Amino acid sequence: MFFHIVLERNMQLHPRYFGRNLRENLVSKLMKDVEGTCSGRHGFVVAVTGIENIGKGIIRDGTGFVTFPVKYQCVVFRPFKGEILEAVVTMVNKMGFFAEAGPVQIFVSNHLIPDDMEFQSGDMPNYTTSDGSVKIQKDSEVRLKIIGTRVDATEIFCIGTIKDDFFGCDQRPYNGLNAPLCTLISSSLHVIESYI
Amino acid sequence: MSGEEEENAAELKIGDEFLKAKCLMNCEVSLILEHKYEQLQQSSDDAVNQVSQVFEKSLQYVKRFSRYKNPDAVRQVREILARYQLAEFELCVLGNLCPETVEEAIAMVPSIKTRGRAQDDEAIEKMLNDLSLIKKFE
Structure with a gap:
């Protein structure tokens, strides 16, 4: 899920940037430093959207660098265990498939794919239901639930499942009320197929 | 803090901060x-x-999975969902996934039922109806 949160960071600035443009320099350095980073606690920092306030700078002994505490607003992406989201399939193999939801990678093992979906190898490997109505292959859109996260210093990696009602490519389980989404996805699949 | 062990979005345990x-x-x-x-x-x-x-991938992702394109519709969605005493997180899951039936909505946001709020099936159905109307008139 994306969040809009306020974070704080101590920015060190070289004296050469002091002067009229100090604030601009500080802000552009902040963006360069934090955008695209990832921490286990706050997730991926996607974009800085505003500055709340910049505190008083403190000169560091011996170096001349000044440390400014900066409070800034930003958009972050943080996946949670138990969260349900949509993702794009990036790779399919007999072990399962990988999908991406924004910056985060999610792996769905074949144990967590419904039993009626079979792996089909070939130049476009995919998982297909026995009646052929649903196909998960590269570039398909799937809905999945995150059941585990692994947090590195610089990356978050997720394990997902599509073994439940309302998950996966087909939104079919009950009385056909979900048909529009199902046809939408299958028609986009046809588009993909016509490219091949 | 051992927040990692406790985390479960289905029960709305996503940490105080979030x-x-x-x-x-x-x-x-x-x-x-x-x-x-x-x-x-x-x-x-x-x-x-x-x-x-990260920026590029996020932009591609949200462009592909935006249910509502125009800013007015986006604002309306938030207004409508805000009437139902949902937590921010629940509101956004519903707005992102646009479930079409009450059962689907509860499967997507299990916490909607467990937090002891007067969220009966009828209220949920009305909420989903309102949402689909926005989509229709967009």
Whole structure:
């Protein structure tokens, strides 16, 4: 899920940037430093959207660098265990498939794919239901639930499942009320197929 | 803190910090990021090439999975969902996934039923109806 949160960071600035443009320099350095980073606690920092306030700078002994505490607003992406989201399939193999939801990678093992979906190898490997109505292959859109996260210093990696009602490519389980989404996805699949 | 063990979005256990924070639906993120991308394009040619991979992937993702495109519809969705005493997180999951039946909605947001709020099936159905109306008139 994306969040809009306020974070704080101590920015060190070289004296050469002091002067009229100090604030601009500080802000552009902040963006360069934090955008695209990832921490286990706050997730991926996607974009800085505003500055709340910049505190008083403190000169560091011996170096001349000044440390400014900066409070800034930003958009972050943080996946949670138990969260349900949509993702794009990036790779399919007999072990399962990988999908991406924004910056985060999610792996769905074949144990967590419904039993009626079979792996089909070939130049476009995919998982297909026995009646052929649903196909998960590269570039398909799937809905999945995150059941585990692994947090590195610089990356978050997720394990997902599509073994439940309302998950996966087909939104079919009950009385056909979900048909529009199902046809939408299958028609986009046809588009993909016509490219091949 | 052993927050990692406790975390479970289905029960709305996402940590105090995020529970209080403002959640964003994909369509809202799309508006924010596209605006920022346009600004970068205007500032200099170089800035666009310097955007992080995280930014690029997020932009592609939210563009692909935005249910509502125009800003007015996005605002209406939030207004309608805000009437139902949902937590920010629940509101955004519903706005992102647009479930079409009550059962689907409960499967997507299990916490909707467990938090002891007067959220009966009828209320949920009405909420889903209102949402689908916005989509229809967009």
